[in-house]
Amino acid sequence: MSQLIPLFVIIPLVAAFLIPIIGKFLEGFQKVLTSVAFLSLSVLTVYFICAGTGEPLLYTVGGWEPVRGIPIAIYLVADGLSIFMLAITSVVGFLVSVYSISYLNRFTAQNNFFALLCLMMGGMNGVVLSGDLFNLFVFMEIAVIASYALVAFGIEKQELEASFKYQVLGGIASVLILFGVTMLYWKTKTLNIADAGNILRTSQDKSFVVFTQLFLITGFGLKAALIPFHAWLPDAHSSAPSPISAMLSGVLIKAIGIYAIIRLFFNMFTLSDEMAVTITALGAVSMVLGSFLAMYQWDIKRMLAFSSISQVGYIVTGIGMGMIILARNGDQRVAALAISGGLFHMINHAAFKGLLFLNAGAIEHETHTRNMKSLGGLSRSMPITASTSMGASLAISGVPPFNGFFSKLIIIIAAIQGKFYLLAALAVLISIVTLAYFMKFQKYTFFNRQGARDRKKIKEVPFAMCFSMIVLAVLCLGLSLLIFPGIREVVLDPAVRVIMNASEYAPSITGF
């Protein structure tokens, strides 16, 4: 089965480079190929999840065997956490590509859009699968550079400005990450994550490790848009075409930001109390400030972008609490609960935030505005958009029986059991604030009839867009099933096990 791992990188890359050639001569080729490619990735992921083995699957690119136990090849590693991330990227990617089929009709240069989308997908899959620090960086750059171009896709003034801002901050982040990787290479003489983990575990040089960790956390924090580093996100995510916003908010910041932080700080570095507290603090600050900033927005997509910061804060807080408990040798069960809450919220956030951005795209597609003040009364003319966005809003605000309720509940229970009472209180409070601004969104966009004159022409969006929104809305309900033991053990538990048994990652790859 490990023979199939490179396909996750090959399929999107081949699609990305076939589109500019054949798409020039064949109308509609780019749309069909992208959807088929992403669908096959989703099928592959489902196969990997169902076949789920306890051991991580290894793939040595080029077939170079380790010399005296030291890995020299580039490793691709598919363990529980990677497959969990692949599930998020490929399913959301498939739905976004179907949605784009209709959404893109008013744009020119469709070939470029779909080629860049495939390239971004290939980059993200590479980041998630790579067992090698430098390849992680290279794949991250592939994904991020494709996303710079996609943010600027509308080439209006606002979009170019947002893309420029994103490029500058993204460039700074990349430099910091590259510097961190270089420092690690200089010290450990290896780029393999598992091998570096083995060496760092026996290393005595604590100040060096902290120095490198600070670089990496700043770099990946910028990519994940945690709060002191969030300045690019509201502009970039609101100016991009809506399917891309869904991709950026739903998948990209998780795959290259949070995933990388988890992988490096749990599986490579030994857990330290200071770093765990730093990560949790960053998460908590993002959680609180992001939601208060979102309250004052009148632009739908800007509000959703700020809300992404807040929800990412939830994920990082959950995982950070688990990290603190593990670093202090606390109760393992509480740590597992906190981490599974974080990961559960990650997959939930991909579903409902993806859906909300697609809703915002549908609204913009029909009314040509994103300003809530000039919208209103859309629930009658756009029933599918209205009902799906109602579902997503309830899910993100944590109303049962939607998925957001359960993941937030798990995080709050874990916070109370781990005696983080302040964090638990904040999580509850922010959940209420989230409900408040999504009520505002619902009221002004779909129910307020005052601005509803001249709304006769507005119709529901085409089938392809409705299809993606409905599937994501069903996922918002269906992912609640992940709390039931039978399903949780297949999807969520392998990923949690990788994080919980953090120090077993390196031995399972290098063999010692």
Next chain:
Amino acid sequence: MKGMSVIVKKVAQLLSGLIFMYGVYIITHGHLTPGGGFAGGALLAGSMILLVLAFGSDVMGLKKRETGSSIIENSAILVFILFATIAMLVGTRVFFHNFLPGGTLGELISAGVIPLYNIFVGMEVGAALFTIFLALVIYKEEVLK
């Protein structure tokens, strides 16, 4: 963009061939000497950029060239991926495995697939840099209009 004087044109004509040949040399000897696909590809792009600068953009019909170089770029990288994928089907069946015989050390035709990778990376880099240059020139022309 207008062309330059006769002297510049003539010198550019004479030089660009040499630069192009040097690029090809760097690419084909990538597995033996310093340099390789990327460095040689940059030289290939340089020789063509020199010609466009000397002769100006009106003469050359830039848009057609941009399409052409973008197609070359995409096909080169597709062939590159194809080689890497063929390795999954033959021999030890590993992605990026060097499936051709190694040959003798120091010979021009040796090192298995690596010279082929170098050639296609060279094409890719040359075409990509040239496409970027042309895109900038075309953009400037359109803005000036």
